[in-house]
Amino acid sequence: MHACCANRRHEAALSLGPAELRAEAQGVSAHLPGLILSAERLSHMVAPGAHGLRRAGPGEDFWQYRPAERGEAARNIDWRRSARSDGEFVRDREAQSAQTLSLWVSGGQGMRYSGDPERVTKVQRAQVLALALGMIALRGGEKVGLLGQPARAGRRQVERLAQAISASVAAETDGDAPLPDVLRPNQRLVIISDFLTDPSWVQALLARAGSIGLRGVLLQVLDPDEEEFPFSGAVEFRSLSGTMRHDSRDAAGLREAYLLRLAERRDWLLKHAQGAGWHFGQHRTDHSAAVALGWLYQVLGG
Incomplete structure (x- = not known):
């Protein structure tokens, strides 16, 4: 059994299983407004005033005043601002260049895991983070979509994106x-x-991305139990897909080897991400979603 999968227990919470998730995503579901509301609140906590590219150029939003240069055209002078000082000033606007942000959230069965019924599953946290990040990008004038689906700009894309995220079909396997x-x-x-x-x-994805000049982020989302391996005594470990199982009489004896394998996996991901010019980050579901979203926003150039 793969050591990195050993912490998925048969008793894991399975809120919003595949069939339920598909049913709720059809039409205007009960799940969809909650997802949008959670993502909206989160996005405004991190980036209440999303903006375009931080450089002067054609655009609608004010960026800065700067002293007029020699030979500056009269139409560029902001005479109201200049009247308050001895010099002449130009009102620069911020360049806004429509970019495309593509999002992918794993639908593997393992993402349905939660070690505590009171804690969100990994896929629930991942979906909220993806939608919140998409909302920030949309407010900044970007086009956003799920990977492999049309990317669009504008407010209407928020609901389309939420529907697409909710309707994502869960994989039959753990990953x-x-x-x-x-x-x-x-x-x-x-x-x-x-x-x-x-x-x-991941190697195949990054190789393809590098060949076309695509940059991005890998974000690992784990449950606290997957971070700490708090198990002891006799424990039956079983993947959520039911394809793997392991009976242990001394689960605590597996902790050191498991944590070593987890550290090796993270080092591997970081190495390959950096080698491709990407970023790699980590998030656990009992930590603040705003911190994870803020990191994503920052590394993507927000």
């Missing part, structure tokens, strides 16, 4: 992977997963 063939140039890509199953797909 899944995006297809490298759907990557396109001029995108920024955010991949959210637990990265606990075979990670060879």
